[in-house]
Amino acid sequence: MNEILNAIKNRRSIRSYETEQIDQKDLDLILEAGIYAPTAHNDQPWHFTVIQNREKIQYINDKSKELMSKSNVEWIKNMGINPKVNIIYNAPTLIIVSGRKDAVAPLVDCSAAIENMLIAAESLNIGSVWLGLVRFFFELKDEVEKLGIPENYEPYYGLALGYKADTKNLTAPKRNLNVINYIK
Template sequence: MNEVLKAIKSRRSIRSYKPEQISQEALDLIIEAAVYAPTAHNDQPWHFTVIQNQEMLQYINKKVREAMAKSDIQWVQKTGANPGFQVTYDAPTLIVVSGRTDAMAWTADCAAAIQNMLVAAESLGIGSVWLGLLRFFFQDEEMGKLQIPEGYQPYYGVALGYKAREYAAPKRNLDVVNYIR
């Protein structure tokens, strides 16, 4: 099978990581894959903040739990109240993807960059998960600690690390296409 298709088909959201840090070489390749994502008008409106400092990762996890615990949505509140919940799933690397808000399609461009990161990580034997709940940290007044450049807005995060165990390829419903020929 084609190696790209193999990586796409075997990639899944990993929520259990080994404590060892990913290699700088792998990190560089994952970020390079992100910057080769398609982008409207070649704006390339992304910025990547790589966090590997464990104290900062724990701080983010704590702030996310605190914000989630105050939510009006029951499952979000319950998850935030769980002291064991880690939005980063104890991954040793977190990449915050931000977009330049004056770009034509920065959210779509950043989403494409994230997808490239996820597939590249899988191809390198590195687990990943797209972190939507990280948005609770983006609302915090301490978010400035991420040093995101002026004019950029944080969008999502990607947790990266070596998988604690292997996972079966996800099942997919392939009956989702109609053809007009």
């Protein structure tokens, strides 16, 4: 298998990180991979907020969990009230990906950028995980305002990055392969 296919297949969601910060050069390559994703109408309707301040990342975790603990969805509530849970897994870098609201397909474009970044990270042996649960933090409009996201952009997802702390048991969740049909 070639390197790209290897990175795609070997990438796993990493949920345990070293405290050491990742190399700036690697981070630049990962962000560049995001920026090279395809976009509808070539809009490139994204913005990346790179947070490398431990207290700020912890604060985003704490605030997200506060809201999660009030969720009607049982598993989300349980995560919210569990003091052992850190929804960013104490990763040293958190990237918030925001999309320009008036673009043709900003959520799809940003998702393509996130996937490119996950694969780029794996190719550099850097761990990553796509974070949907930080969306709870995005409900706090006053907090989002402090992130310096450009006017007319909205935050969609987070992406944690860091060196993998625990590479044991990194088997891929079983994939259902019965999802293809051909019309020839």
